[in-house]
Structure formats: structure tokens, C-alpha cells
Amino acid sequence: MTATxxxxxxxxxxxxLDEQTKRMIRRALLKAVAVPGYQVPFAGREMPLPxxxxxxxxxxxxxxxxxxxxxxxxxxxxxNTTNAVSIRRFFAKxxxxxxxxxxxxxxxxxxxxxxxxxxxxxxQIMVFQVPIPxxxxxxxxxxxxxxxxxxxxxxxxxxxxxxxxIARMGRITTxxxxxxxxxxxxxxxPSPIPRFDNPKLDRSPALMLFGAGREKRIYALPxxxxxxxxxxxxxxxxxxxxxxxxxxCGSADSFLDEIVMDDRGTRRFVCSDTDYCDGRxxxxxx
Amino acid sequence: xxxxxxxxxxxxxxxxGERAACNDVSxxxxxxxxxxxxxxxxxxxxxxLNAICGRVAASAGAVRFRAADGRVxxxxxxxxxxxxxxxxxxxxxxxxxxxxxxRLGVSAGxxxxxxxxxxxxxxxxxxxxxxxxxxxxxxxxxxRMDELPAMFSGGMQQRLQIARALVTKPRLVLMDExxxxxxxxVQAKLLDLLRRLTAELGLxxxxxxxxxxxxxxxxxxxxxxxxxxxxxxxxxxxxxxxPQHAYxxxxxxxxxxx
Numbered sequence: 001m002t003a004t005x006x007x008x009x010x011x012x013x014x015x016x017l018d019e020q021t022k023r024m025i026r027r028a029l030l031k032a033v034a035v036p037g038y039q040v041p042f043a044g045r046e047m048p049l050p051x052x053x054x055x056x057x058x059x060x061x062x063x064x065x066x067x068x069x070x071x072x073x074x075x076x077x078x079x080n081t082t083n084a085v086s087i088r089r090f091f092a093k094x095x096x097x098x099x100x101x102x103x104x105x106x107x108x109x110x111x112x113x114x115x116x117x118x119x120x121x122x123x124q125i126m127v128f129q130v131p132i133p134x135x136x137x138x139x140x141x142x143x144x145x146x147x148x149x150x151x152x153x154x155x156x157x158x159x160x161x162x163x164x165x166i167a168r169m170g171r172i173t174t175x176x177x178x179x180x181x182x183x184x185x186x187x188x189x190p191s192p193i194p195r196f197d198n199p200k201l202d203r204s205p206a207l208m209l210f211g212a213g214r215e216k217r218i219y220a221l222p223x224x225x226x227x228x229x230x231x232x233x234x235x236x237x238x239x240x241x242x243x244x245x246x247x248x249c250g251s252a253d254s255f256l257d258e259i260v261m262d263d264r265g266t267r268r269f270v271c272s273d274t275d276y277c278d279g280r281x282x283x284x285x286x
Numbered sequence: 287x288x289x290x291x292x293x294x295x296x297x298x299x300x301x302x303g304e305r306a307a308c309n310d311v312s313x314x315x316x317x318x319x320x321x322x323x324x325x326x327x328x329x330x331x332x333x334x335l336n337a338i339c340g341r342v343a344a345s346a347g348a349v350r351f352r353a354a355d356g357r358v359x360x361x362x363x364x365x366x367x368x369x370x371x372x373x374x375x376x377x378x379x380x381x382x383x384x385x386x387x388x389r390l391g392v393s394a395g396x397x398x399x400x401x402x403x404x405x406x407x408x409x410x411x412x413x414x415x416x417x418x419x420x421x422x423x424x425x426x427x428x429x430r431m432d433e434l435p436a437m438f439s440g441g442m443q444q445r446l447q448i449a450r451a452l453v454t455k456p457r458l459v460l461m462d463e464x465x466x467x468x469x470x471x472v473q474a475k476l477l478d479l480l481r482r483l484t485a486e487l488g489l490x491x492x493x494x495x496x497x498x499x500x501x502x503x504x505x506x507x508x509x510x511x512x513x514x515x516x517x518x519x520x521x522x523x524x525x526x527x528x529p530q531h532a533y534x535x536x537x538x539x540x541x542x543x544x
Contacts, residue, residue: 148366151367152366152367152370154370154404156400156403156404156405156406157400157404159403159404160389160400163395163399163410163413164393164396167393167396167414167431232408232409232413233408233410234409235410
């Protein structure tokens, strides 16, 4: 390694992980891309932060990032929450790559809980942090059984959950981590994104990678892959709608956060995607 | 009754290590026929039932099943995925303990609807109508279909399990002690129900029981097992009224007469 690169990465190998580990993760990624939606086991490493904080996503990002990349990190749509700030700083320190908050400028976007409102384009890579990769886990606790169910594409059980929702609430109440079928074959958990973001997965021009650190699984959605959210013919999949607009930028078509402003119950609705909201307020020079 | 048997079990042997739980068992079952398998605890009755539908792996023999398409398949050598599809579509299973056959965390309607959702039903209204229809058939008030099975009595749970087994309109139903653990009056009602359903639907059934009264009421033919072997078989009344084998005689004579 050259002296410059060493200074940039603060004494660590480029992107923290050693090269052997990165190669191992890349092999898992290639397999995941070749079999869309299939959960590939990988030898996940201990990372310098706790499970649940994005260890899976960080390992995937570390394996694919190069010196010319431009990284954006979002947490619940925001570029400036703790998780986003610390992961962005982690990579700035260990790789020296450029970082950005603008979706359009980024080549790699690591995310927790959201897909940006700005349409992704070919060449961009989304990296998701996944807490529990197995979509059938709450219905069937045994890993041996769920693996067999995937092998045989035996997904009737997932419909039992949707049936229960409708029988009890009159509609499908699953609001995030809404199960999807990938290319008509594998059932996949899209990480805890709101179901509002599910349509953005369908035939997206960007590559989507999913890393689960605690469970040590990687799965992927190659560009332009058909993604179908599960539903019943007479209870079709729908996304959330708000009666309000964003009170900052006036957007009527983005995912809104409801924020309690004081102890008298005043509420405010604003875009969850901060970059999108800022971009609408002050159009930046191209 | 057609000339072709629905199920043909030939020299079926299941070994657990050195011990054979089921030894060289053969029988045929025709459409619409109810066969009772009786014998003491540990005689291999339940193992036989599990081996027929592939829940335990047999060590030797064949289980030839004539599927709805008319083709005969050996369930022992069928690939796993195909076996599962076939068993799910055409063979119903009723466990002794309803807790083994039901999902206790989801409603009675979802329990009944699960097999048809697994088979590909994707229209909520239809699934619900079908579930309500079968709940009514087993005498559960469809108004209670959104309740959890845990809220039901033992007899109701057992009837719910039967609805779940019948909802795919199977051609063969395997029942493991369907009346076990129920009190006598509930048993009688359940037997009435089973007798009516098998007659009306033309179901073929294998009923494992240690209760000769159940066998007498439900079954056309009977198979007596001991130590994994079939020691006597024949028409139910014939076997129970004129038992030939010493063990069958003992079994028949030990029934409490009230």
C-alpha cells in the first residue's frame, strides 16, 4: 500500500476489512446476484460496532467500495442521524472516498429503512442493512424447515399471515418489511423498508444488495428484476397515502414522517428523505 | 367401489436401528373403504401411518398410491418435493393431539384455509367461504372462525383438525387415534361425524386406534398388529366376533362391557 493510501485509511487496510475477507464476501455477492432473492451464507466478521447497527451492510459496502466511489449513507431516510453519520465517517476514515448526501451524486448508497425518493439509475448500488433475512421466520422458527420451504418454493404459509391480517383488521396491516416474490421464485424480506418503497424495488435499474450481519446472510436483487409484493386478488397490495403534504417542501408524493412538536399534541408532517426535501427547497446547481 | 386399489402397501418395513417398528406389513385399500389398524401401544400402528405418507422413512417395501390423475406412484421413492405436493393435495392427516396438527397462533379460519392457500388459492373471499363451509361440515359455528383454536374445547379442536384435513378434498385420510383424549360423549359425537363424512364424501381412510369400539363403528376392514407385524386381518365384524389369533382373542375379551 502506498503511503498516501495508508494515511487516508488511518492505518487500516482499505475499507477496514482484510483482502481475503473482502474476496470471500464478493464470492457470496456473486452467488447472490446469480440467484436473485436466495440467501447466501457468508462468514460474517466481527465489526467494531454492535449487531443491529448495520454490521451486515457495512461488510457488503466494504467489499464493493473502491477509491473512485462516492458514498451516501441514510438511516430512516435521513443523512444526519447517528447511524448514518457514524457509518459515513467510518468509511471516510478507512477508505478516504468522497462522501455525499445527494442521491443523484452517489455511486454506493448504504441504507437502513428507506429507498431514496429520487429515482435510482443504472450503475448505482444500494446496500441494505438487514436485521432478520428470513421472511418466514416468525411463522416457522426452524431454519432447517424454512430452507426446505425455499427449496420447494412452498410459500403458502406467508399467505396465512396476510389472511390473518385481513380477518382481524379488514386489510393487510404489514407496514414494513412487506414480503416480496423475486422473479417468481424466491420469497424475500426487503429489510425493514416501509411498504411504500416496495414498488421502487420492481425492475429497478440499480443493483440492490442486502447484508445481514448477525444472521450472516447475503442476498441480492440484480437490476431490472421483477419484484411482486404478495397480496390476494381481492385485496391487492397498496402503498400508504397521506392526507397532508410535506410541511417543509410541499411534496405530495413522498413518504412522510409524523413529528410531535410539543406536549400539546401539535403534529407536523415532513419528508422522511431529507435529501429529497432539501433538494426541492433549494434546487442545487447540476 | 372401483377394481383398482387406491393404496397398496407392500412389505413395508421401518427400522429404528436394530428394531423393526413395522415389519413386512402389506395391505390394500380401495376407494371409499375405511380400514382400522388396532393393537396395543408400541405395536407399530402410528409408525405404519407415518411411513405411508413419508413422515418417517421406511427401510424396505413399497407404498403405491393411485393419484387423482390415475397414475400409480410409489410414495417411498418419489422425490421429496413431489411427495410433499401429492401428500398435501390428496392425503389428509389427523393427529392424535390437535396441537400437532393445528397452528395455535392463528385463527380457526386461517387453519382451515392454509392447505388451500398452500395449493395456490389467492382470492381471499373464496378462501374464507371454503373455510366457513368446512367448519360448518364439522359442526363448528362459522361465526367463530376468527377465534384462536386455543379458545376451543378439545373436541372442537379435533373437529377443526378434521376440517383442515378435508379442505383440499383428499382421496385418502390417515387418522391417528382421532378420538384419543376425548370424553365418551364427545367421542361418540366425533365418531358419528366421521362416519357420516366418510360415507358422504366416499373417503378412503386408515384409522389407527387402540379402541375396538371405534374400529367396529367406523371400519369396514380391520388389521390387528403386534410387535410390528400384522397378525390378523379381515372384515371388521368377522375379526371382532370370531377372532382367530390368540392375541386378537385376548384383545377382544379385554374390552370392558358396560
